[in-house]
Amino acid sequence: MRRALTGLSVLLSLVVLPTAWALNPGLGEPPASVDRQTPYATGKGFSDAVHRGDYALGAHYLDLDYLPPDQQKAEGARLARQLKFVLDHQLPLALAGLSKEPEGDPAGSRYDQIAILSVGEDAYPIRLDSVRSGGGRVWVFSEATVKAIDELYKEFGPGVLGEELPPAMFSKPVVGLEPWQWLGLLVTLAGAGVLCVALERLTLAVVGRVAKWTRISWDDALVSSGKGPLRLLYFALLLAPGTALLVLSPSAQFVSSRVVTTLSIVSVAWFILRFLRVTSLFVQESLTKDTKDARRARGLHTQFAVLRSLFEVATYVIAAALLLMQFETVRSVGVSLLASAGIAGLVIGLAAQKSISSLLAGIQLSITQPIRIGDQVVVENESGTVEEITLTYVVVKVWDERRLVIPIAQFLDKPFQNWSKGGKSMLGPVKLLVDFTTDMEALRAELRRLLENEGKALWDKKVATVVVEEVLDRTLQVRVLVSATPDDLFDLRALVREKMMIYLRARPEWLPTTRTEPRPPVQPAAPAGEQAPPSPPATPRA
Numbered sequence: 001m002r003r004a005l006t007g008l009s010v011l012l013s014l015v016v017l018p019t020a021w022a023l024n025p026g027l028g029e030p031p032a033s034v035d036r037q038t039p040y041a042t043g044k045g046f047s048d049a050v051h052r053g054d055y056a057l058g059a060h061y062l063d064l065d066y067l068p069p070d071q072q073k074a075e076g077a078r079l080a081r082q083l084k085f086v087l088d089h090q091l092p093l094a095l096a097g098l099s100k101e102p103e104g105d106p107a108g109s110r111y112d113q114i115a116i117l118s119v120g121e122d123a124y125p126i127r128l129d130s131v132r133s134g135g136g137r138v139w140v141f142s143e144a145t146v147k148a149i150d151e152l153y154k155e156f157g158p159g160v161l162g163e164e165l166p167p168a169m170f171s172k173p174v175v176g177l178e179p180w181q182w183l184g185l186l187v188t189l190a191g192a193g194v195l196c197v198a199l200e201r202l203t204l205a206v207v208g209r210v211a212k213w214t215r216i217s218w219d220d221a222l223v224s225s226g227k228g229p230l231r232l233l234y235f236a237l238l239l240a241p242g243t244a245l246l247v248l249s250p251s252a253q254f255v256s257s258r259v260v261t262t263l264s265i266v267s268v269a270w271f272i273l274r275f276l277r278v279t280s281l282f283v284q285e286s287l288t289k290d291t292k293d294a295r296r297a298r299g300l301h302t303q304f305a306v307l308r309s310l311f312e313v314a315t316y317v318i319a320a321a322l323l324l325m326q327f328e329t330v331r332s333v334g335v336s337l338l339a340s341a342g343i344a345g346l347v348i349g350l351a352a353q354k355s356i357s358s359l360l361a362g363i364q365l366s367i368t369q370p371i372r373i374g375d376q377v378v379v380e381n382e383s384g385t386v387e388e389i390t391l392t393y394v395v396v397k398v399w400d401e402r403r404l405v406i407p408i409a410q411f412l413d414k415p416f417q418n419w420s421k422g423g424k425s426m427l428g429p430v431k432l433l434v435d436f437t438t439d440m441e442a443l444r445a446e447l448r449r450l451l452e453n454e455g456k457a458l459w460d461k462k463v464a465t466v467v468v469e470e471v472l473d474r475t476l477q478v479r480v481l482v483s484a485t486p487d488d489l490f491d492l493r494a495l496v497r498e499k500m501m502i503y504l505r506a507r508p509e510w511l512p513t514t515r516t517e518p519r520p521p522v523q524p525a526a527p528a529g530e531q532a533p534p535s536p537p538a539t540p541r542a
Contacts, residue, residue: 023063023133023140024064026064036060038102039128042098043128044095046058047084047087049080050084059073059077061080061140062080063141079149079150082149082152083141083149086117098112098128099112111129112139113126119151124144125145129141177248184246188243189239192234199234208223225274229268233264233267236259236264243256258327265319269315272315276315283304305373372389373387375418379411384396391408393408419489425463425485426485426489428483429481429493434476435509436476443480444466448464450495464483465480465481466481474514480500
């Protein structure tokens with residue numbers, strides 16, 4: 001009898017107990033790819049399975065022993081799908097913080113709690129338990145968590161948006177999103193695109209009407225500059241809640257949030273750049289109207305151009321930094337650079353010393369103003385007008401419409417001519433070669449007549465002189481000196497040179513003349529007692 005009871009107990013231990021220890025018998029034996037040895041492996045395996053649309057595989061990570069075995073397969077797949085939406089909506093990054101040790105959380109070796117979600121007055125724990133399965137222990141979502149999935153899904157799931165659609169909309173996900181989510185994403189993009197245009201027009205119309213009540217034109221131009229940046233900002237603001245309703249996967253949520261943040265940063269930076277342009281032009285025009293001195297107006301224009309460039313560079317740098325700091329890799333690099341700020345600062349300073357010196361030179365140029373926009377300069381043996389000044393280079397418009405681009409540091413390190421610096425007029429010489437018999441008073445009278453008639457629009461009525469600069473062996477070198485503004489001096493000199501030559505050509509006797517005259521050669525004296533040789537015929541001497 002005793003031997004029969006012992007055999008029965010052995011039989012029960014071999015048959016009945018292993019069956020009792022099997023987890024989720026209604027699902028069958030889990031595939032070899034299912035790793036449930038640590039909380040982290042269970043969380044990652046569940047997330048990968050459900051986001052591939054393999055909800056049957058995801059059910060192996062749930063504790064379904066409270067359900068009859070014949071219901072576990074169907075209910076397990078349904079509950080796995082619903083838990084996916086709850087975690088994606090409320091705890092998108094929580095699974096990454098689970099323990100990677102088989103013992104789990106040191107605070108409780110039998111469970112690893114993720115969070116506690118509240119629905120009304122009820123609180124539901126989201127945690128993983130270590131349970132027996134076969135001959136060992138595995139980690140699965142606890143029975144309490146699985147029982148709460150229905151209530152949590154009603155509260156945090158997609159609701160009517162994700163349920164009242166044809167069954168085909170809930171088929172296998174593509175790139176982690178179900179068909180209804182892809183459809184919702186397209187509708188969100190199209191709706192945001194239409195609404196952002198309507199909201200931009202409405203906002204600009206209202207703000208533009210308010211701006212018309214003021215007497216200044218700055219706010220009117222500022223309203224117009226909002227067209228474009230405001231539309232982009234509205235699109236980002238509408239895109240954020242639209243994608244939140246779709247309960248996207250963590251990877252899709254990451255992309256969506258980065259797109260929204262990027263569009264917001266770009267729109268704000270875009271508006272700031274337009275704000276700087278509008279404000280700079282308005283202030284410059286206002287000061288130009290109040291300033292009658294043309295040189296002072298050019299100086300203000302130069303200062304505002306350089307300062308605007310400086311603020312624009314700062315805007316680009318800050319916007320780029322904000323865009324890059326969204327990504328963890330770049331943020332880590334930034335932290336590492338800050339930790340080694342001494343060495344990094346030295347290396348960056350040595351590598352970018354020319355760029356930094358150019359920026360500082362641009363700032364110094366805007367303050368000291370050795371040149372201004374509109375000045376007439378001579379640099380690199382080229383004369384022209386300063387057309388543009390940036391933080392790193394200066395553009396000079398040469399007389400033949402060429403553009404000379406010069407590093408800005410050159411205007412601080414090397415000498416150059418600035419014809420617009422100082423007085424408003426400059427002196428320009430015209431050299432003439434005439435005969436010794438030329439009437440200088442007649443030349444002075446002709447110059448005066450010329451300047452008061454043909455050159456009236458160019459001459460500033462200050463200087464007009466004719467002097468003999470040098471006496472050469474055969475001609476006189478005459479210098480005609482006239483004055484004009486730097487813009488008109490070249491044209492006036494060319495006009496005087498041309499008209500004076502016409503005047504001299506009408507009097508050929510005043511043009512340089514080569515003269516010759518005959519002169520008998522001098523005979524040497526004959527020695528005493530000898531007869532002098534006969535004289536040769538006279539030859540002309542130049």
